[in-house]
Amino acid sequence: SQQGEEDPQALSIQEGENATMNCSYKTSINNLQWYRQNSGRGLVHLILIRSNEREKHSGRLRVTLDTSKKSSSLLITASRAADTASYFCATSMTTDSWGKLQFGAGTQVVVTP
Amino acid sequence: DAGITQSPRHKVTETGTPVTLRCHQTENHRYMYWYRQDPGHGLRLIHYSYGVKDTDKGEVSDGYSVSRSKTEDFLLTLESATSSQTSVYFCAISEIPHDSYNQPQHFGDGTRLSIL
Numbered sequence: 001s002q003q004g005e006e007d008p009q010a011l012s013i014q015e016g017e018n019a020t021m022n023c024s025y026k027t028s029i030n031n032l033q034w035y036r037q038n039s040g041r042g043l044v045h046l047i048l049i050r051s052n053e054r055e056k057h058s059g060r061l062r063v064t065l066d067t068s069k070k071s072s073s074l075l076i077t078a079s080r081a082a083d084t085a086s087y088f089c090a091t092s093m094t095t096d097s098w099g100k101l102q103f104g105a106g107t108q109v110v111v112t113p
Numbered sequence: 114d115a116g117i118t119q120s121p122r123h124k125v126t127e128t129g130t131p132v133t134l135r136c137h138q139t140e141n142h143r144y145m146y147w148y149r150q151d152p153g154h155g156l157r158l159i160h161y162s163y164g165v166k167d168t169d170k171g172e173v174s175d176g177y178s179v180s181r182s183k184t185e186d187f188l189l190t191l192e193s194a195t196s197s198q199t200s201v202y203f204c205a206i207s208e209i210p211h212d213s214y215n216q217p218q219h220f221g222d223g224t225r226l227s228i229l
Contacts, residue, residue, distance in 0.1 A: 004155075030214040030215060031214065031215045033217060035220075040222075040223075041222050041223075042117075042203055042205075042220030042221050042222045042223055043156070043203070043205075043218075043220040044220070045217035045218065045219065048215060048216075048217055050215055088155060088156070090156075090218075092214050092215070098144060098161060098163045098169070098209075099144050099207045099209045099214055099216060099218070100146070100158060100161060100171070101158075101218060103148075103155040103156040103157075104155050105153055105154060105155040106155055
């Protein structure tokens with residue numbers, strides 16, 4: 001069973017627009033992470049937010065975490081064609097050890113010029 | 114990019130044959146993971162290792178075995194491949210301080226395995 005569920009499953013926007021995707025999870029976490037996957041490649045880590053943090057920024061990325069609602073959002077501002085990729089949230093659950101992560105099914109983002 | 118090499122990158126084989134996928138890292142990280150990625154399922158953990166000769170099962174371990182005889186190599190074996198094991202397989206590594214789980218994983222570029 002999946003711990004994280006992303007919404008929407010797919011998102012199509014134009015360059016310059018913002019892209020927002022959401023992740024919901026089921027059990028208490030140590031942290032929540034966002035990854036990007038370009039077609040045919042492995043996942044690349046984008047940002048990690050700890051359970052005691054509410055917001056984090058990295059360049060054009062903004063992540064929020066609401067542990068009371070068990071949800072997180074990833075905002076990509078001023079999107080570019082190079083942002084076209086699938087985005088996954090992953091959670092490190094407090095019941096897990098050895099750094100294991102539970103991944104959601106991902107949001108496919110297409111940015112058109 | 115983290116030094117992770119998966120081999121082979123592509124493989125086509127027949128049902129019932131044994132298959133071994135290799136993950137090689139040059140980062141000297143302690144933790145290594147094997148995932149499979151299927152449409153609509155994201156990544157699912159097959160097996161993981163927390164040290165040389167220390168491995169354990171993940172969420173979808175049936176039909177798979179692993180071995181780790183050296184820090185740098187983590188092998189995934191399908192003893193008798195089935196069509197349901199057609200997938201893209203990813204290896205990941207991580208280094209976790211003893212007092213924190215707050216570390217990312219770094220991924221290889223995957224092996225696309227087709228079982229006919």
